[in-house]
Amino acid sequence: MSNFENQVVGLVTEMEKNEIQNLFEKRLALENLAKILDPEQNPNMYKRLIDDYASTNHAFNVWWKTQKDKYEWGDGDFYIDFDTAEIHRKL
Numbered sequence: 001m002s003n004f005e006n007q008v009v010g011l012v013t014e015m016e017k018n019e020i021q022n023l024f025e026k027r028l029a030l031e032n033l034a035k036i037l038d039p040e041q042n043p044n045m046y047k048r049l050i051d052d053y054a055s056t057n058h059a060f061n062v063w064w065k066t067q068k069d070k071y072e073w074g075d076g077d078f079y080i081d082f083d084t085a086e087i088h089r090k091l
Contacts (some may be wrong), residue, residue, distance in 0.1 A: 006088040008071045016067065017085040022048060023060045024082075 013022075030053045039046035064078065067087070076089040 005091040006079075007091055008086050009076075009078070009089045010071045010087045011086060012067060012071075012080070012085050014085065015084065016063075017080065020060070020063050020080060021068075021082050022044055023056060023063060027053070027056050 030049060033049055034046075034053070037046055037049060067073075068078070071087075073087065074091065079088055079090065081085070081088065
């Protein structure tokens with residue numbers, strides 16, 4: 001997946017993988033929408049986008065904290081391989 005060194009620290013369930021993948025994709029879509037949406041032309045939609053992004057980002061961070069605590073991965077920066085559901089720690 002990447003060129004940097006990493007360590008596999010665990011594996012999440014298919015349901016857990018799907019949950020974080022959905023949050024990841026939604027967050028990415030909202031980030032891309034924010035790049036093209038003009039807040040001056042559509043302030044109500046922009047506010048909804050910002051609110052939705054904040055909520056999605058919070059859920060994303062809660063997912064990582066919950067899994068880290070549940071599976072006792074320790075400290076570090078983690079990412080998931082969506083193909084395998086493996087959790088990697090960046091070294």
